[in-house]
Structures are given as structure tokens and as C-alpha cells.
Amino acid sequence: MNRLPLPRFCITLGAIVASLTAFPAHAQLEVDINGGIAQPMPIAIPSMPTPSTVSTPAGDTAALGQRVSDVITNDLKNSGLFNPLPKSALANVPFSQANAPDFIFWGQSGAQALVQGFVQAAADGKITVGCYLYDVLGKVELTRQGFEVVPAQWRRAAHKCADTVYSRLTGEGPYFDSKVVYVSETGPKQNRIKRLAIMDQDGANHRFLTNGQSIVLTPRFAPNQQTITYMSYAGDRPRIYVYNVGTGQQRLVVDQPNMTFAPRFSPDGKYVVFSMSVGGNTDIYRVSASGGTPQRLTTSPGIDTAASYSPDGSKIVFESDRSGGQQLYVMNADGSNQNRISYGGGRYATPVWSPRGDMIAFTKLGGGFAVGVMGTDGSGEKILTNGWQDEGPSWSPNGRVIMFFRTGQGSGKADLWSVDLTGVNERPVPTPLDGSDPAWGPLLP
Amino acid sequence: MARSMLNVALVSALVLTAACTKKKVEDLPPPPAAAPTPAPEAPAPAPSNTTIPGSRADFMQQAGTDTVHFATDSSDVDSEAQSILSRQAQWLAKFPNVAVTIEGHADERGTREYNLALGDRRANSAKNFLVQAGVSASRISVISYGKERPVAAGSDEGSWAQNRRAVTVVPQ
Numbered sequence: 001m002n003r004l005p006l007p008r009f010c011i012t013l014g015a016i017v018a019s020l021t022a023f024p025a026h027a028q029l030e031v032d033i034n035g036g037i038a039q040p041m042p043i044a045i046p047s048m049p050t051p052s053t054v055s056t057p058a059g060d061t062a063a064l065g066q067r068v069s070d071v072i073t074n075d076l077k078n079s080g081l082f083n084p085l086p087k088s089a090l091a092n093v094p095f096s097q098a099n100a101p102d103f104i105f106w107g108q109s110g111a112q113a114l115v116q117g118f119v120q121a122a123a124d125g126k127i128t129v130g131c132y133l134y135d136v137l138g139k140v141e142l143t144r145q146g147f148e149v150v151p152a153q154w155r156r157a158a159h160k161c162a163d164t165v166y167s168r169l170t171g172e173g174p175y176f177d178s179k180v181v182y183v184s185e186t187g188p189k190q191n192r193i194k195r196l197a198i199m200d201q202d203g204a205n206h207r208f209l210t211n212g213q214s215i216v217l218t219p220r221f222a223p224n225q226q227t228i229t230y231m232s233y234a235g236d237r238p239r240i241y242v243y244n245v246g247t248g249q250q251r252l253v254v255d256q257p258n259m260t261f262a263p264r265f266s267p268d269g270k271y272v273v274f275s276m277s278v279g280g281n282t283d284i285y286r287v288s289a290s291g292g293t294p295q296r297l298t299t300s301p302g303i304d305t306a307a308s309y310s311p312d313g314s315k316i317v318f319e320s321d322r323s324g325g326q327q328l329y330v331m332n333a334d335g336s337n338q339n340r341i342s343y344g345g346g347r348y349a350t351p352v353w354s355p356r357g358d359m360i361a362f363t364k365l366g367g368g369f370a371v372g373v374m375g376t377d378g379s380g381e382k383i384l385t386n387g388w389q390d391e392g393p394s395w396s397p398n399g400r401v402i403m404f405f406r407t408g409q410g411s412g413k414a415d416l417w418s419v420d421l422t423g424v425n426e427r428p429v430p431t432p433l434d435g436s437d438p439a440w441g442p443l444l445p
Numbered sequence: 446m447a448r449s450m451l452n453v454a455l456v457s458a459l460v461l462t463a464a465c466t467k468k469k470v471e472d473l474p475p476p477p478a479a480a481p482t483p484a485p486e487a488p489a490p491a492p493s494n495t496t497i498p499g500s501r502a503d504f505m506q507q508a509g510t511d512t513v514h515f516a517t518d519s520s521d522v523d524s525e526a527q528s529i530l531s532r533q534a535q536w537l538a539k540f541p542n543v544a545v546t547i548e549g550h551a552d553e554r555g556t557r558e559y560n561l562a563l564g565d566r567r568a569n570s571a572k573n574f575l576v577q578a579g580v581s582a583s584r585i586s587v588i589s590y591g592k593e594r595p596v597a598a599g600s601d602e603g604s605w606a607q608n609r610r611a612v613t614v615v616p617q
Contacts, residue, residue, distance in 0.1 A: 165551075188598070189595060189598040190594065190595055190596060190598055191461060191594065192593065194593075196585075215590075215593055217561075217593075218557065218558065219559060236588060237588075238561070238588065238589065259561065259565055259588070259589055261561050261562075262558040262561075263559060275558065275561075275562065277565040277566075277589065279564055279569055280520070280565055280566045280568075280569030280570065280573075281566075282562035282565065284564075297579075303559060303562040303563065303566070305558045305562055306556070306558045306559070319558075319559065321559075325518075326556075326559055349555075349556040349558075349559055350556050350557075350558065363556050365555070365556070369556075373612075389553070389554075389601075391556055391557070392556070392557065405554070409600045410598075410599060410600045412553065412598065412600075436557075437557065
């Protein structure tokens with residue numbers, strides 16, 4: 001389909017707006033990301049002006065200016081850390097003020113931070129999005145970025161701008177410019193139709209990848225985001241596949257008669273770790289992503305499954321019922337040194353190692369199903385959600401937000417949700433149909 | 446066995462809309478009968494001339510049910526399941542050319558991956574019982590559907606008990 005080459009992002013803004021003066025960044029304006037109950041920071045994100053209205057395949061540059069600011073507003077609001085001013089409180093910013101804000105007006109608006117910018121037609125049919133962040137009370141510029149994209153990718157420029165603002169004010173890594181692959185669901189509970197689907201982190205640019213003829217489960221991105229590994233019941237044989245997003249081609253990973261499932265890529269993309277059931281016994285294996293003979297990593301007579309690599313690739317966390325109920329274990333990537341890390345009440349399942357390496361997200365099965373996090377040694381357990389059935393966590397690229405799916409009692413209908421590490425900012429993720437098994441991909445380059 | 450082997454054509458959204466307007470999910474087995482008819486008390490009368498010996502209908506008539514149930518998080522074959530599987534084994538002994546598939550299922554109160562493994566465990570428990578009862582292992586294939594294909598739609602103990610099952614599927 002329309003696989004566009006990745007844009008050469010991040011241009012130097014000074015080259016475009018020559019009159020800009022760089023101010024030294026002051027760190028007085030900061031968002032406390034761990035506060036949880038602290039008030040979100042008031043921020044103004046007015047429509048971005050254009051020096052001259054030029055038509056593009058994605059709309060003219062004036063209309064894009066409004067849409068870019070809308071996407072930035074939505075991203076920052078959804079993070080739970082910012083409180084964007086309503087449109088009625090915003091001023092119309094002329095292009096001449098794009099990098100010279102009216103600090104008196106914005107100071108009276110109640111905003112503490114201000115995001116301004118512009119959308120300008122560039123060479124080769126591209127557009128340039130300028131992005132400036134100001135400390136309103138300090139009356140200083142905090143950071144600036146410019147993004148040159150083909151018009152069809154205008155949303156990516158907006159996400160990059162929101163990421164710039166988020167990172168500068170929180171000190172955390174960016175995550176808005178990223179994609180999610182998940183399982184779209186429809187139909188009655190006894191016969192759900194499941195299709196792989198891919199979309200931007202905010203639900204935009206939604207696209208189905210499979211047609212629903214076979215059940216598909218548990219998709220996971222490769223680190224390069226060009227391939228997805230998942231399980232499919234194609235031909236009534238439940239096995240894992242690797243799917244190329246660019247070409248639409250898919251390939252069986254391990255060709256043998258047993259059920260293979262719960263696949264996940266290693267951080268370098270060279271291996272797929274997965275589970276295989278042989279005669280009723282499930283163990284964890286790994287295989288080269290290009291195929292070959294699987295290497296067995298666990299040998300317990302119990303169910304060992306849901307393996308997930310540490311970001312440095314040296315360890316694997318997984319669940320096993322070898323002690324009776326499901327619990328979490330960590331082992332070396334070659335299968336040696338298997339140690340249990342979960343000891344709380346109830347059962348623990350579907351562990352996922354944080355991309356920052358410091359935490360493991362999991363599903364906890366007690367009275368209900370909840371999503372929680374713990375340290376990699378099992379310490380500091382914290383439950384983040386409380387639904388009838390919350391399951392299958394996946395980390396945002398910066399390790400601050402977790403996406404999961406929530407199944408309704410009785411209806412069996414599942415939906416995607418996100419929650420941040422404070423546990424207070426829980427919100428639904430928009431999908432056209434029902435959704436389950438989300439996998440949040442890495443930050444786009 | 447003759448379920449259509451649809452390949453996993455991965456198609457563009459456009460083709461997909463067309464594909465989905467016709468009949469859906471043709472590669473999945475039909476759900477087993479929701480309420481299995483109990484085995485007749487009296488010896489069954491001579492099979493009516495509509496039941497073909499060796500067919501699925503014949504199997505259902507003779508074995509009484511194609512389904513055995515399991516306790517929560519268990520793949521143990523209890524005494525009730527044993528008597529059902531014994532009847533299934535007797536029927537299979539009469540028709541040595543029939544190959545079957547045992548589907549293993551779990552209730553919704555487990556995580557997806559674990560339930561796939563649990564369904565596989567249950568299907569293999571039923572298979573192992575049939576093999577010990579004399580059915581050749583080469584005649585039995587297994588497939589786990591985890592929690593993907595419940596027969597009872599409720600979120601209650603009664604529905605979950607129905608969904609924790611292994612189903613012996615005889616070709617039509």
C-alpha cells in the first residue's frame with residue numbers, strides 16, 4: 001500500500017525562520033510526572049499560522065495549522081499531565097508572532113506553557129511544521145523543533161511536536177509518535193471474528209491487516225516496526241507467523257505439527273521467543289526470526305508461556321504454573337537461572353518488561369483481573385486498574401503508559417484502554433470496533 | 446477433517462470488506478451442540494435408516510455426547526468424563542477408519558495465552574484416555590481454542606462449567 005519512506009524529520013528551524021534568536025533554556029517550568037493527583041499543567045496550543053495558504057493533498061496549509069494544533073492538544077490532554085486551554089480562550093496567532101509570542105496576552109490566559117508554530121509549504125511538495133515551546137510566566141523559549149514531512153504524514157509532525165513539548169516539560173522520553181497493533185473484534189461471544197489491525201497511538205490512520213477468516217491473537221511488533229509476529233488459526237492449525245507490514249507477506253515461523261503461540265521478538269529483532277505445546281505440556285522456545293530449529297528454554301512439566309525479553313536482551317520474564325498457580329519467573333535469555341519473582345496473593349500472568357528496563361507489567365488474577373507493575377525483582381508491586389477483566393498490558397515506548405484490554409462481564413466485548421504509571425489517568429483508546437491484545441510499538445524514527 | 450483450508454490471505458482493507466460480506470469464519474468448526482442429549486436409558490433401538498453407521502450422528506447417538514467437562518484450571522478426567530470417553534472409545538473401536546479431532550477449551554476466567562495451553566492440556570487428557578482405552582493415537586489430533594470459542598455466553602459459574610470442555614469431533 002502507500003508505504004512512504006520515513007521522513008527526514010527534525011530540521012533546523014533557524015534555517016527557515018532566520019530571525020529566530022535562541023534563548024538559553026531555563027528549567028523552572030516542569031511537570032511532576034509522579035505526582036498523580038497534582039493538577040495538570042495549563043497549556044495553550046493555538047492554531048498554527050501559515051505564511052501563505054498553499055494547497056496540499058492533505059488540505060491547505062491554513063487548515064493543516066488548525067489540525068496540527070488539534071492533534072498536539074489531544075496528545076497532551078490524553079497524557080493526563082496537561083490541561084489544554086479551550087479554544088475560546090485562545091488567540092489567533094499571526095505568522096509574524098509564530099516565534100515571538102504575545103506574553104502579556106498569554107500571561108492573562110492562565111496558561112503556564114505555550115505551544116506555537118507554523119505550517120509552511122516546502123520544497124518537493126512537502127510541508128514544514130515549526131514547533132516552539134514557551135514558558136509563559138518566565139517569558140522564555142524552552143525548546144524548538146522543525147519537521148519536514150510529506151503532507152500525508154502531517155499527523156506525525158504534530159505528534160513529534162507534542163513529543164517535544166512532553167519531553168521538555170516532564171524530562172521523560174517521548175511516546176506520541178508511535179503505532180499500535182491489536183486484534184479488532186466483532187460478532188457474538190461464541191464466535192468472535194478477529195482481525196489484525198494497526199493504527200496510530202491515538203487511534204488515527206486505522207487499517208485492517210487480515211480479513212477475519214481465521215482467528216488471530218497476540219500480535220507483537222518487531223523493533224524495526226516493519227514486521228509483526230502473531231498467532232493465527234489459518235488452516236485450523238494454530239501457529240505463529242511473521243507478517244511484513246510493507247509487503248503484506250506473511251511467513252510461518254516454525255513448521256511442525258504442534259501448537260505454537262505467545263510469540264514476541266527479541267529487542268534486536270533476531271529471535272522470536274514463543275510457546276509450544278507438545279503432548280499437553282507447554283514450554284518456552286526461541287527461534288531465529290528467519291526460521292530454523294527452535295531452541296528449548298524451559299523444561300518444566302507445567303505451563304510456561306507469555307515470554308518477554310528485557311530491553312537489553314539478556315533476560316526473559318515469563319509465567320509458569322510449575323508451583324501450582326500462574327506466577328512470574330525471570331531467566332537468562334539462554335534459559336538458565338530460572339527464578340520466581342512474584343509472591344503476592346493470587347496469580348500473575350502475561351508479564352511484559354518495560355522498555356526502560358526498570359519494571360514488569362502483568363495481569364493479576366484474584367477476584368477480578370487487574371493490570372499492575374512491579375520491579376524486575378518482584379518488589380514494589382502496584383495495581384493500576386480495577387475492572388471485571390483487565391488483561392494483556394503493553395508499554396508505551398517511554399515506559400510511562402500502559403495499554404491493555406478490558407472485557408465486559410457477560411457481553412464478552414473487549415475494548416482497549418490506557419493507564420499511566422500513577423494509575424489515575426485511565427482512559428479508553430478509540431477503535432472502530434471492539435479491540436483486544438494491544439501491542440504498543442516503539443517510537444517511530 | 447474436511448473443513449475448508451482457507452489460507453490466511455492478508456488483504457487490503459478494500460478486498461477485506463468484500464470478503465466479509467459473504468459468510469464469515471468458514472474455517473472454524475461449528476460449535477458443538479449446546480445441550481448434549483443424555484444417553485438413552487433403554488438400549489437404543491436399531492438405528493433408524495437415516496443414521497449412517499460411522500457418521501457423526503451415529504457417534505452422538507451411541508456415545509451419548511461428544512463433550513467432557515473439567516473443573517476450574519484442571520485437566521483431570523473425572524469419573525463422569527471417564528464414562529463418556531469410554532463410550533466414545535467403544536464407538537471408535539467399531540469404526541477403526543474414523544479419525545477424530547479433540548478440541549480443548551477453557552472458560553473466560555483465564556489469560557489468553559495460559560488458556561491456549563490449558564485447552565491443549567485438556568484435549569490431550571481426553572486423547573490420552575482414549576489411547577489407553579485402545580484407540581490408536583494416530584487417529585486422534587488435538588487443537589486448543591483456549592477461551593476463543595465458548596458455547597455458553599454467560600459470565601457465571603454455570604456458563605464457565607459448560608465452557609471448560611474437550612469435544613471429540615467426528616467428521617460429518
